[in-house]
Amino acid sequence: MTELTGPAQQHLAAIDPEPFAGTTQPRRSLQARLTLFYATGIYLAGLGILAIVTIPLTGLQKTTAVDSNTPGVLSGTGQGIDPHQLMIGSTIALVLLIPIAWAAGWYVAGRFLRPLRAVTATAKAISAGNLHQRLALGEPTDELTELGSILDDLFARLEASFTAQRHFVANASHELRTPLAGLRTLLEVALADPDADAATLRSVCQEALALGEHQERLVQALLTLATSERGVARWETFDLADLVAEVLVSHREQATQAGLHLGEHLAPAAMSGDARLIQSLITNLVDNAVRYNHSGGLVDITTRAAGNEVTLSVTNSGPVIPDDQLHRLFQPFQRLAPDRSGRRESYGLGLAIVKAVADAHHAALTTTARAEGGLSITVRFTPAT
Known part of the structure; x- marks a missing residue:
């Protein structure tokens, strides 16, 4: 099983630091503290109810008529119930309320902490390398199960990240x-x-x-x-059309030599982002469109702005690509079609870089396989929030 190191270990250590660092202070049980809190509340509530019931009884007096078998009646005057007997009864009730309150508090605290115990146990297992394990708290839906769902998503992303990292390194x-x-x-x-x-x-x-x-x-x-x-280190404002025009200067001759028709529809499109990364995205999109094409084919580049959205589209002819293989295009070192030049100059990283830049700018990336062959790739940029 793969051991976690570096930032991942630090992140999981934040969830449960016990597997990674010792502690010199005694561990205080959260359930014991919650039990004390709940038991105190229950006990005070019982004490209040007992006071409400017993205090009025001290002002009542039971009287019986002389030479009469008629049951006694209660009046609001007189000496009232014997305070000694009332004190004994109240003391017994309060003593019995202590274990009842503690047991009720322990049960309630345990029920509320059950999902947290699952989170702790799973975090310990995951820290040992079991990234496939999930919390799966289930019902009922509350704040704790919502936290569990968020952690499950986090663990899934960690597993996918480590898997992708291992494949990438290999x-x-x-x-x-x-x-x-x-x-x-x-x-x-x-x-x-x-x-x-x-x-x-x-x-x-x-x-x-x-x-x-x-x-x-x-x-x-x-x-x-x-x-x-x-990710994006700095945000600056620039015109996407100007960047595309700069990239096409270095690719126009290459497209002409390859017998490709290069179409440009560059409308002004002001946007914010890292201009250097966006230029890398454009370069790899155009290079991919020219490289994986055929003589007499086309490469069409379009920029446009609509409201707050800026769109870059690159369409090219080329070999037919099955729809179920499109996701592989954006994985590192994946080549679905041979380089038209016949030389091994492609590393299978171009579209992976495109996806990374798009993700860094929170842009939507859409890829469509053309029925006649080739691809249509659209990147939609929206203002960062």
């Missing part, structure tokens, strides 16, 4: 190992050749540089993805 390790292994093999073969001349060594150096550039671009893509997932 895939990144594989992707980084491939160019390193190729570079090592290339150099070993060159060194093992006793007849290698200057031209051969120059060719080897050129291939080594190409592999190094490939690895450098991969590391840069990984850094961009990590920066995007970190």
